[in-house]
Amino acid sequence: xxxxxxxxxxxxxxxxxxxxxxxxxxxxxxxxxxxxxxxxxxxxxxxxxxxxxxxxxxxxxxxxxxxxxxxxxxxxxxxxxxxxxxxxxxxxxxxxxxxxxxxxxxxxxxxxxxxxxxxxxxxxxxxxxxxxxxxxxxxxxxxxxxxxxxxxxxxxxxxxxxxxxxxxxxxxxxxxxxxxxxxxxxxxxxxxxxxxxxxxxxxxxxxxxxxxxxxxxxxxxxxxxxxxxxxxxxxxxxxxxxxxxxxxxxxxxxxxxxxxxxxxxxxxxxxxxxxxxxxxxxxxxxxxxxxxxxxxxxxxxxxxxxxxxxxxxxxxxxxxxxxxxxxxxxxxxxxxxxxxxxxxxxxxxxxxxxxxxxxxxxxxxxxxxxxxxxxxxxxxxxxxxxxxxxxxxxxxxxxxxxxxxxxxxxxxxxxxxxxxxxxxxxxxxxxxxxxxxx
Ligand SMILES: Cc1cc2nc3c(=O)[nH]c(=O)nc-3n(C[C@H](O)[C@H](O)[C@H](O)COP(=O)(O)OP(=O)(O)OC[C@H]3O[C@@H](n4cnc5c(N)ncnc54)[C@H](O)[C@@H]3O)c2cc1C
Numbered sequence: 237x238x239x240x241x242x243x244x245x246x247x248x249x250x251x252x253x254x255x256x257x258x259x260x261x262x263x264x265x266x267x268x269x270x271x272x273x274x275x276x277x278x279x280x281x282x283x284x285x286x287x288x289x290x291x292x293x294x295x296x297x298x299x300x301x302x303x304x305x306x307x308x309x310x311x312x313x314x315x316x317x318x319x320x321x322x323x324x325x326x327x328x329x330x331x332x333x334x335x336x337x338x339x340x341x342x343x344x345x346x347x348x349x350x351x352x353x354x355x356x357x358x359x360x361x362x363x364x365x366x367x368x369x370x371x372x373x374x375x376x377x378x379x380x381x382x383x384x385x386x387x388x389x390x391x392x393x394x395x396x397x398x399x400x401x402x403x404x405x406x407x408x409x410x411x412x413x414x415x416x417x418x419x420x421x422x423x424x425x426x427x428x429x430x431x432x433x434x435x436x437x438x439x440x441x442x443x444x445x446x447x448x449x450x451x452x453x454x455x456x457x458x459x460x461x462x463x464x465x466x467x468x469x470x471x472x473x474x475x476x477x478x479x480x481x482x483x484x485x486x487x488x489x490x491x492x493x494x495x496x497x498x499x500x501x502x503x504x505x506x507x508x509x510x511x512x513x514x515x516x517x518x519x520x521x522x523x524x525x526x527x528x529x530x531x532x533x534x535x536x537x538x539x540x541x542x543x544x545x546x547x548x549x550x551x552x553x554x555x556x557x558x559x560x561x562x563x564x565x566x567x568x569x570x571x572x573x574x575x576x577x578x579x580x581x582x583x584x585x586x587x588x589x590x591x592x593x594x595x596x597x598x599x600x601x602x603x604x605x606x607x608x609x610x611x612x613x614x615x616x617x618x619x620x621x622x623x624x625x626x627x628x629x630x631x632x633x634x635x636x637x638x639x640x641x642x643x644x645x646x647x648x649x650x651x652x653x654x655x656x657x658x659x660x661x662x663x664x665x666x667x668x669x670x671x672x673x674x
Pocket of ligand 1: 245246247248249250251268269270271273274275277278279280281312313314315344345346347364365406407504537538539540552553554555557589
């Protein structure tokens with residue numbers, strides 16, 4: 237008899253947890269992802285601000301699962317699902333719509349960037365969702381300083397050294413604070429013609445407070461910390477326009493060559509593939525056992541799933557994805573082994589954290605609200621614990637200690653210099669030899 241096949245799409249937090257939960261199952265597990273790595277998204281902002289190198293927050297999926305003999309890893313982009321024929325379709329390097337049949341299917345395809353209907357913003361304001369995004373943002377930030385150093389006209393320095401983050405959720409806050417630390421410590425003494433510490437960093441959001449999912453006291457602590465680091469926080473107004481030269485917000489034009497989008501996300505097309513009921517955001521509404529209504533063999537987990545608990549939808553965070561992925565994997569394992577049906581999924585909230593620059597974080601778990609150095613130590617310990625491999629844990633720990641002591645960063649390389657197709661302008665004056673604007 238052919239072995240039961242479990243197909244898992246997505247090797248992020250949810251998909252990887254599901255695969256690991258099936259390691260001892262009598263099944264052939266196929267894990268498909270469009271990248272060859274498992275990415276630790278909470279540390280993307282550290283790649284974007286040069287603290288860590290890309291290879292320190294991601295690990296090849298095949299390496300992570302090398303001992304899991306019942307699991308095959310496929311590099312491919314899933315394009316659709318045929319629920320009746322029980323088949324997933326994917327594109328690989330040179331083929332389209334390759335079918336792969338399943339007995340059980342777990343979809344864990346996460347989210348993508350959302351520009352709230354303004355897709356034209358995307359070309360001017362990159363988001364932060366993948367490693368490629370993080371390297372692109374790093375390039376943009378570092379290139380702005382290089383361009384300012386080479387620029388004769390001091391009036392252009394202000395535009396080049398104005399950095400705008402749109403979205404004051406955890407990613408925007410963490411990124412803004414990390415940029416402030418980058419310019420005021422690491423870059424401070426390395427330029428001769430410009431003063432990096434004069435860089436202007438703005439955090440803009442239409443919400444009335446930063447970190448709106450945290451309690452008000454922690455939002456206030458985070459905002460005060462940002463301001464102490466020199467970040468300008470503009471709240472209560474949405475951005476009306478983003479173009480190549482800056483943004484319009486609350487009737488004001490702010491000129492900037494570097495705008496970064498950290499505002500919104502949209503779920504993967506899993507709901508469309510399944511033609512399933514979705515919530516307003518487009519996330520697949522799942523049953524309490526994270527299966528799709530009418531299809532006990534299909535599970536949707538993590539950011540692309542919608543499940544209410546105590547009348548509220550579960551948040552799009554790593555712990556929800558990990559716990560749902562693990563739950564779906566265990567449920568399939570139990571079914572295959574003829575065990576009892578497990579209880580409905582129940583999320584165990586371990587709390588939320590956000591880091592606001594060197595040595596400062598906010599932490600909220602139950603009634604405990606903490607801000608400052610102790611919260612930062614807890615943040616560092618938790619993030620180390622959840623990295624995918626021991627080698628990443630050691631590498632990141634060593635880098636953090638080194639950066640903490642010396643201010644030096646892990647990777648400040650600009651990697652797209654010659655691939656850039658930026659418009660150029662004629663040189664007006666030769667490069668002066670003396671320091672220009674310091
Ligand atoms: C910058 C950033 C910071 C964050 N910080 C935190 C934090 O501090 N704490 C926290 O709890 N959460 C944080 N999150 C949220 C957290 O990362 C997500 O909730 C979590 O990753 C969701 O897991 P998932 O498995 O649903 O999706 P993901 O981890 O995003 O995985 C989705 C996977 O599916 C793959 N995929 C997608 N579409 C396809 C396709 N068509 N074919 C093949 N493969 C596909 C992707 O390549 C990816 O590997 C952060 C997210 C971001 C972007």
